[in-house]
Amino acid sequence: MDRETCWQVIEQQRRAIADLLTDLSPGQWETPSLCAGWRVHEVAAHVALTPQPPPIGVMLGATIRARGNYNRLIDELTRYGADYPAAELISLLRANAASRKLPKLTNYRNILFDTMVHGQDIAIPLGRTIDIEPTAAAAAAAHAATIGWPVWDKHRLDGIRLVATDIDWTHGNGQEIRGPIIALLLLITGRTAAMDLLSGEGVTPMAARLRP
Template sequence: MPTEQLSLDREASWRVIEAQRRAIADLLAGLTPEEWAGNSLCAGWRIRDVAAHLALTPRVPSIREMVVASLRARGDYNRMIHQLTTDYAEHPVTQLVSDIRDNAAARTLPKLTNYRNILFDTMVHGQDIAIPLGRTLDIPPLAAAVAAQRAASIGWPVFDRHRLDGIRLCASDIDWSYGTGREVRGPSKALLLFATGRTALRHELTGDGLALVSKG
C-alpha cells in the first residue's frame, strides 16, 4: 500500500499558496515581452497562458461561463480549461500580474476542486514559469512533498491514474515516501514535477523506477 507520512492542514496550505502566488507575481512583473511569449513547462502553454491560469484560479466562473466553455470543449475537461485559459491570456500582462498579486490571499475555490489541489497546482505552475526562464522559485520541502503525494493520487480527468504504478517516490530532503515498487529518489520539488509529468528536473532524480516512466 502507498505510504502517506505527511500532511498540511487547510490553514498552512493556504499560507503556502498565498506565498507562492506573491512570489510568482514578483517574478512575472520583471519579464520582457519575449519572455512572456516563451514556452512554459506546461505542454501547449506559453508563460503568458500559465500566468492567465493562475490569475483565473481564484475566480469562480458563472454557470453561464461554465456551460458555454463546456459546450465549446465538447465536454472535455482539459480542453475546457485550455480554452478558458488561453482566452483570458489575451488580457494585458500587467492585469495578469495584478490579478495574481491582488488575489494572492483569496481562498475562493473553483467548483469541483479543493485547497489540496490548488496547493500542488499553484506550486507546479510556478515552476512551469520559472524553470524555462532560468529563474529559481523556492518551494518548502514539506509543502512540495505533500503536493507530490496529492498529485500522485489523482487520476482522470487530470492525469492517467496508473502512470506511477510500480513506483515508490522517496524524497532526499525530507522524510517522505509514497507508493510501492521501484524507487525514484530526489528532492521533493523534483518529485513533484515528476508526479505531474514534467521532466525538467528529471536529472535530479535517481533510481530504477525512472525506467518505468517514459521521458516524454
C-alpha cells in the same frame, strides 16, 4: 499540512509568481512553459484567474467546446484568460493572492499543488527560481500522487516507489526513484524538466511513460 497552512503557502506562491513576472520582457511572456501548449502568459493567466470565475457566457461556451474533456475545458478557459494584458494579470495575482475562493469541482489541496507546479512551469524555462519549502512540496506531492481521472491516468505511477532525499517522504511500491521532493512533485505531475536530479531504476521506465 492543515488547511490554514496550505492557504498560507498558496498565498506565498501566488506572490512569488507575481514578483517573478513583474520584470519579464514581452518576449519572455511568450516563452513556452513546462505545461505543454502553454506559454508563460497562459500559465500566468491560469494561476491569476483561479480565484475569479469567468463570465457565465465564457464558461458555457468553453464547456460546450470541451465536449466533456476536463483538460480541454481548462485549456479553453485559460486561453480566454490569456487575452488579459500582462500587467493586469500581475495585478490580479497580487490582489487575489490571499483569496480562498475555489472554482467548482476542486478543493484547496488541488490548488496547493496546482499553484506550486505552475510556478515552476514559469520559472524553470526562464532560468529563474521560485523557492518551495520541502514540507509544502511533500504535502503537494502526496495529494497529487492520488489524482487520477479526469486529470491524469490513475495508473501512471504503478510499480514505482518515490523516495525524497531532502525530507522524510515516500510514495508507492516498486522500482525506486530518488531525488529532491520538488523534482518528484514535477515528475508526479508529468514534468520531465527535473529528471536529471532523479536517480534509481525507476527513472528510465517512468521517463518512457511521460514521453508524448
